[in-house]
Amino acid sequence: MVQLNIIVHQKDIAEQMVNSLFEHQFLTEAAIIKPAEILRSNSGFKGEDSVIISGITKSLLFNEINNHLKEHFTNHPFTFYTTAIIDMDNDYRNKIRNETASV
Numbered sequence: 001m002v003q004l005n006i007i008v009h010q011k012d013i014a015e016q017m018v019n020s021l022f023e024h025q026f027l028t029e030a031a032i033i034k035p036a037e038i039l040r041s042n043s044g045f046k047g048e049d050s051v052i053i054s055g056i057t058k059s060l061l062f063n064e065i066n067n068h069l070k071e072h073f074t075n076h077p078f079t080f081y082t083t084a085i086i087d088m089d090n091d092y093r094n095k096i097r098n099e100t101a102s103v
Contacts, residue, residue, distance in 0.1 A: 001058065001059060001093065001096060002057060002059045002062070002083060002085060003054060003056055003085055004027065004053070004055050004057050004065065005054050005079075005080070005082065006052070006080050007038060007050050007051070007079040008051050008053070008073075008078040009049070009050055010076065011051050013051075014034070016073075017069065017073060020068070020072055021055070024068060025099070026068070027056075027057055028096060028100060029055055029056070030054065030055035031052075031054045031055065032052075033053075034052075035049050035051070036050045036051060037049060038050045056085065056088075056096055057100055059082065059084070066080055
């Protein structure tokens with residue numbers, strides 16, 4: 001299992017991404033965190049208002065999700081990454097296993 005994180009610049013695009021991820025069973029739950037200020041070292045640390053999408057999914061779905069986002073949201077720059085989850089509640093783990101796409 002991994003925590004999926006997507007950084008995008010528009011809340012409406014974030015909502016479209018989440019709905020698309022739900023439709024393809026890549027996620028069962030998501031949080032949209034707004035506003036998030038992203039600081040970039042190459043821009044003199046000037047903050048950019050952004051939106052963060054966070055959710056939990058199967059690690060083996062990473063490439064499918066990445067390809068899906070690149071295909072459907074080509075005109076909207078985003079950053080996509082995951083963080084490994086070492087352990088979680090067994091009931092929640094089973095929910096993710098049973099309610100997300102098969103691999």
